[in-house]
Amino acid sequence: MPRIPGVATKDAGPVLRLMYRFARKRFGAVPEPMTVSAHHLKLMIAGGRHELAVQKASKVLPPNVRELAVYRVAQQLGCSWCVDFGTMLQRLEGLDIERLQQIDKYATSPSYTRQERLAVAYADAMSTSPVSVTDEQVAELRKEFGERGVIELTYHVALENQRARFNSALDITDQGFTSGDACRVPVPADATTTA
Known part of the structure; x- marks a missing residue:
C-alpha cells in the first residue's frame, strides 16, 4: 500500500x-x-x-527504442509499478515483451538491435548519480537518430526518472497490468478500499 x-x-x-x-x-x-x-x-x-x-x-524515435529505454530506467531504479505498466504498454504496442527478461544482457544479446543497445546504454548513463553520459555517446546517438531523436530520447529517459522516483518515494508498487489482472483502483463498489 x-x-x-x-x-x-x-x-x-x-x-x-x-x-x-x-x-x-x-x-x-x-x-x-x-x-x-x-x-x-x-x-x-x-x-x-x-x-x-x-x-x-513523440514521433521521431521508433516505439521499440523509446519504450525499451523507458523500461530500462524503471528497471534500473527499481520501480515495480513502472516496470509493470511499461511492460503492458510494450505488449499493447505489439512489441516482444519476452526479451525483457534478457535486458541485463542487452549489450551482447541478439534479441536487441544496435539502436536499442544505444538507447538502453544511454538510459543507464542518464540514470546514474552523477549522470555518466559521455560526448561520444551523444555523438553516436546523433548519427543514429538525429538531433530531434536525441532530444526525444533524453526527454523520455528524464521523464521516466521522474515517474520512477515519485512512485518509489511514495511506495507505489506494481498493480497487475502485466498479467492483465490490474486491480481496479480505486474500487468504486468498496467504500473502504482506496487501493
Missing part, C-alpha cells in the same frame, strides 16, 4: 471521477500513481496534460 493512500472514487469530485473513468477505459484500471496524485488535483491535471502532450509529440 502506498505511503499516501489514493483518493477513492466515492471521495472524488466530478472532475476527478471523469478522469478516473477516462483512465479506466484507456488502461483497464485507474493507475495508482494517479489516485495518489489526486490529493493535489491541479498537479495531477497538469501531469495528465503533460503525459498526453509528450505522447502526441
Whole structure:
C-alpha cells in the first residue's frame, strides 16, 4: 500500500471521477500513481496534460527504442509499478515483451538491435548519480537518430526518472497490468478500499 493512500472514487469530485473513468477505459484500471496524485488535483491535471502532450509529440524515435529505454530506467531504479505498466504498454504496442527478461544482457544479446543497445546504454548513463553520459555517446546517438531523436530520447529517459522516483518515494508498487489482472483502483463498489 502506498505511503499516501489514493483518493477513492466515492471521495472524488466530478472532475476527478471523469478522469478516473477516462483512465479506466484507456488502461483497464485507474493507475495508482494517479489516485495518489489526486490529493493535489491541479498537479495531477497538469501531469495528465503533460503525459498526453509528450505522447502526441513523440514521433521521431521508433516505439521499440523509446519504450525499451523507458523500461530500462524503471528497471534500473527499481520501480515495480513502472516496470509493470511499461511492460503492458510494450505488449499493447505489439512489441516482444519476452526479451525483457534478457535486458541485463542487452549489450551482447541478439534479441536487441544496435539502436536499442544505444538507447538502453544511454538510459543507464542518464540514470546514474552523477549522470555518466559521455560526448561520444551523444555523438553516436546523433548519427543514429538525429538531433530531434536525441532530444526525444533524453526527454523520455528524464521523464521516466521522474515517474520512477515519485512512485518509489511514495511506495507505489506494481498493480497487475502485466498479467492483465490490474486491480481496479480505486474500487468504486468498496467504500473502504482506496487501493
